[in-house]
Structures are given as structure tokens and as C-alpha cells.
Amino acid sequence: xxxxxxxxxxxxxxxxxxxxxxxxxxxxxxxxxxxxxxxxxxxxxxxxxxxxxxxxxxxxxxxxxxxxxxxxx
Numbered sequence: 729x730x731x732x733x734x735x736x737x738x739x740x741x742x743x744x745x746x747x748x749x750x751x752x753x754x755x756x757x758x759x760x761x762x763x764x765x766x767x768x769x770x771x772x773x774x775x776x777x778x779x780x781x782x783x784x785x786x787x788x789x790x791x792x793x794x795x796x797x798x799x800x801x
Contacts, residue, residue, distance in 0.1 A: 730754065733768060735761040744771035749779030756785050 731739045735758040
């Protein structure tokens with residue numbers, strides 16, 4: 729499972745805490761601006777201790793790539 733945390737969006741803290749080996753959390757550089765950042769940090773620590781990979785992105789908003797039209801329903 730892949731989750732992304734930015735200043736404007738984040739998964740539920742409980743969802744972060746149950747992440748484990750094979751899961752990835754991408755933390756955008758602006759995520760530290762969140763009011764709940766200390767709680768997010770705690771959840772990231774739990775996820776990392778359970779084996780999830782936590783990656784830091786220098787890009788404030790993690791870019792998304794749209795699906796090609798033939799893939800869209």
C-alpha cells in the first residue's frame with residue numbers, strides 16, 4: 729500500500745499505524761506545516777517500526793500522473 733502525506737492531505741493516523749513491511753509512505757516537504765504534525769510523526773514512527781518504508785519528498789505536493797485515456801473507464 730502506498731500513502732502520501734502533504735500539508736493538505738493525509739491518511740487516517742490509524743491507517744498509518746497499521747502499515748507494515750512492503751508498504752510505503754511518501755512525506756512531502758510541506759507536511760511539517762500540518763497542525764497535527766506531531767501526531768503524524770508518531771504514526772510514521774509506528775509504521776517504520778513495523779517495517780514500512782518512509783520516504784521524504786522535496787517536492788511540496790507529490791505529483792500525480794494521470795492514467796492514459798485507454799485505461800480510464
